Amino acid sequence: CVCQLISVFQISWIRRRDFHVLTSSMFTYTNDERFQVLHPEGSDDWTLQIKYVQERDNGTYECQCTTESTAETAILFTPMGCMRDPEAGNIDSIAGKFSQNTRCLKIFHKIETMGESIYFYKWILSHFVNLNIVIPEAFILGSDEHHVDVGSIINLVCIIEKSPTPPQYVFWYHNNRMINYDTTRGSVTVQTDPGPTQSRLTIRQAVETDTGNYTCSASNTKPASIFVFVTEGKYKQRISYKANFLNQYNPIAIVPAVS
Structure with missing residues (x-):
């Protein structure tokens, strides 16, 4: 926010959602x-910094520059953004809304003292900034369920979209256990490629115990999950197995780390 004022009475940043x-x-x-x-000392810049932005920070913010003067000095202390014709000194017809992102208001009050009327002017120049928070999204290719036969290969691909920077990590979970570095089986591999981030989980020689909920969790996104069936039976048996399985396990809830 730039406030080019000779004499500044007050400069404020206001969150319009709750006028805080x-x-x-x-x-x-x-x-x-x-x-x-x-x-910065000596500058006209007033920057509102928000660290570790969150979804709730989304919305409109107002930078409000306020100055006050008497009628005799009003032209000297008029905000630059409020002066349409500064050389003419026409300050009586300036109040109003100039654009979608800028508003200028002139408020005056009169004080009677020593038989004289003194007019005080208060200028309020407002700049509006719309902050749009982009939430990175993770999703696993395919439907909510994935069916494979015993002995075949499980291939799961997780895509990270709308991320301004690549995630620091992408972890894969089978039920409640992280399997990126699983050494109990030599057939599990994870490959992650940047821009857009894509992580592939490969499990060779699938067995029935590989059945379950698989979750892709990146450092800056909400996790995405898919249910994988590894059976030799018919489809009805798979559905029955899933119902029994979900009674024993709940999909894990992973809170992404703040980077």
Whole structure:
């Protein structure tokens, strides 16, 4: 936010969702330590910094620049964004909304003192910023169920989309056990390729105990799951097996690490 004012009365960042004043000048008015204002000395820039952004940070933020003056000095202390014709000094017809992202209001009040009327002007220049939080998504190719025969190969592919940076890790789980580095069987391999991130789980010579819930969990996404059947029986037997299996195990809930 740029506030080009000769005399600044107050500069604030406001979250429009709940009209919470997050910062005023260099002070922070929230218990959320992720928020702070950055203002290089001598500059006109006032930057609201949000660390470790979350989905709930999505929305509109307002930078409000406020200054106050008397009628005699109003033209000197008018925010640059409010001056349509500064050379003419036409300040009486400036109040209003100029664009979708900028609004300028002029408020004045009169004080009677020593038989004279003194007019005070308050300018409020607002800049609006829409913050759109992109949530990375993970999904496993195919339907919710995957059927393979005993002795065949299980191939599962997990795709990570809408991620501004590649995830720090992608872990695969069979039920509640992480299997990226499974040494009990030499037939389990995991290959992860960047941009867009794609992780492939391969299990050779599948056995019936490989049946279960498989979860792909990346560092910056919600996990994605698929149920795999490894049987030699008919489809009805697989459905019955799944019902019995789900009574014993629940899909794991993994909280992605904050990077």
